[in-house]
Amino acid sequence: MLQLKNISKRFGRHFALHSVNLKVERGEIHGIAGINGSGKSTLLNILFGNPLIAETGGYGGEIILQGKSRRIKSPQSAIAMGFGMVHQEPAVVHEMTVAENITITREPVFPHSEKYFGRDFAPIDNRKSHKKAQEALGMFGVALAPRCLAGQLPLNMRQFIEIAREISRDDLKVLLLDEPTAVLNGSDSALLLRTLKNLARKGVTILYVSHRLDEFFALCDNLTVLRNGAVSGHFQRDGFSRKAITKCMIGGSVILSRKKANLTCRETILSLQKFSVSMPGESIEDLDLDIQKGEILGITSLSGHGKMAVGPGIMGLYPVLGKMLIKGRQAERHDTAAMIGKGLFMLPEDRRQLGLLQDHGVAENIVFSAMHCAHRFLRRFPCLPLHFPDKKQINRYALECVAAFAISCTGIAQKVRELSGGNQQKVCLAKAMTMEPEILIVNEPTRGIDLGAKERILDMFIAMNTTKGTTLVIASGELDELRRICDRIAVLYKGRLFAILAPDTAESVFIQAMSGEMAKV
């Protein structure tokens, strides 16, 4: 069905893919595993004709689809050949409705109208379009109002809209999925995997990119492992072995980060009293929480129950009510600049949109906050009150950071947009470290990041906490990670503090607390 021959892709001098060969049969579910930066997303982007590939000089090698050699230039041409793609970050237009998003470019029109008005100008039959959208979503048992705006829905629902859009196509031959479960929870993921199996039975070929081994075991017929842009291993269903695959992925084995919890009571550095944040979809009401100096505080909850709102609320990104005392004193102004001035810093979960300047280089991103908020890395212009960025100092510092954080990039001038998710997060961290904050708030630090990079990032948190004494507040849904590195974990339920638990508390207790079923502590 689909055969790739010697596919190569270069970004500048750096090979993202190096003669990758792959053969997939009709109706096969083929997994592609690899850690971040191994080239798996790049491979899918080539197959789907992502404009990023053409803009950076195209690809080398040959793609053979159903026995014919094909050149893929744009998503449009890929779609015409029967490719469909589910992106890691759903390509769903927020201001359009669910139905509009699902049926886009193939909206049902009134009968015969296409004959008279042509493909572009035939009027859309909205009722049919809504029905089509509902049917597509119904395939995996999700019910959404077709008129609802996609942007008002949580991320997992947007992901379902994207999947529904692709699987509702009649001409779908090859479905590409780029870490579709990164934004889904357990039951949603199971639902997706079931749907994909049904789809494969109907004869659709599926290429499934992920770094979650469990999903490969549950889903795939064959598995190809990429490492550093080249195929490092190939496994068949009966030969799947967790150990061998992991070894193939990282070229060694992973050591899990772990920190011993320290529960000694310390002075309170930040105190929230009756603190409410009105953030759409994740609001907090009357939260009372004391953050202690030098601790790692985990904040967890189910999605929509407020864990994501704590950081933005503290930083003044959303309207808040109630009191917030920093070292016992109420701040006069509650906006982001004032908070950064008081030694607070936050890394948002949406690092692509909010955390990084996508089109700027690695070096600029690392020093940006320090330069603009703390006026460092500047050189004074003689005699005038003007400041210039001190290029030499910045470059020296950025090179140090790239080495210290093991950021894999072609150089400190490479655009952050071109880096993989894990490396982007490392740049964020380097930026935060440069600010030397007293309190660092991090939302979902490991979302969309693979095994190897995850542990490295968790290690960095631990190092930051133990050597520099930085207070860390980590909001995450990854309970397992929080339990490994935190001193205390606050569980929120419906926007209120439900319990503060020690990290060695049994997992079942956490789950009960998150679903609000435990007697209050």
Add this chain to the structure above:
Amino acid sequence: MRHLNPVSAVFLLLSLVGLLLSGMRPTFVVNEVLIRFIRDGVMVLALIIPINAGMGLNFAIVVGAMCAQVGLVLAVDLQLTGFTGLLFISVIGIGLSLLLGALIGLCLNRVKGKEMISTIIIGFLATSIYQLIFMVGYGTIIHPHNPEMMLSRGIGIRNMIDLQGFRNILDKLWLFRLGEIEIPLFMILLVLIFAGIVHSIMNTRLGRQLVAVGLDGRKAAMVGIDTEGVRVKAIILSTVLACCGHIIYIENIGMLNVYTAHLNSDIFSCAAILAGGATIFRAGIANALLGVLLFHSLFIVSPQAGQNVFGNPALGEYFRSFVAYGTIAFALMMQRQAADRN
């Protein structure tokens, strides 16, 4: 339009204050507004499609207006009158605007994100080329058939051409009187038909693609939309609509000011649609129609109001451009604030 937005509200208030100060009779104002509605309505509708395609205000609608004027001059040159003439003008004008619209669209694809300023400059450039052709080209390279429209030196066309053969041939159709108010029903229906056309275009596959490209170009490309092609189509449609709008405008006025008739059509149309509560990101039929009514009410009463308050007729004239440019600047600022609040 569930509730009146702040820009429209300010316009409504200013119009009422202006009406009081000017001392004009309301029936007179209503008549004038109706005339402006049919003159400028279609031109304003031409702005809706590019706004929704994320290209902002298309100031290059003056190019569409020029296409209409080319058609008119040719019709006068060939001495065509009445409905045959009108048909000829439409064919020439629309044909030309299809071509020029595509050209502008291709230009705008090279300046993504700076469409508005680019269309302003394209408008200026087109105006100078247009003026060159009719001031110098006619009588030298192009051979005129109708000596009446030429300047006495034999080269270049007169400033003003009388369009006796076309004047108000459409406006008199189905003309009703309601007391002192004249209602040109056919023309109002014509404008509403154009509104219907624009509305239905927004509800086609192309319309959805336009909106998707306007809202998020990258994502639109990822679902297989040819974003550049869609943008070109948006500008072509806009230019053609502008051409139709300008034919109606000239036909209503009955005189063609060859070198300057098209000049303010872009600014006034943009001001009108903004007055109707459109933003540079989103606009609908309701914004365009309401905007024409509100903007022209103020436009009509402001010179007289200015004269009554300050006692100077020159000041009154000044008020008109003040209103137009002021509206655009004001609306853009209000939107900035609204966007920041969200």
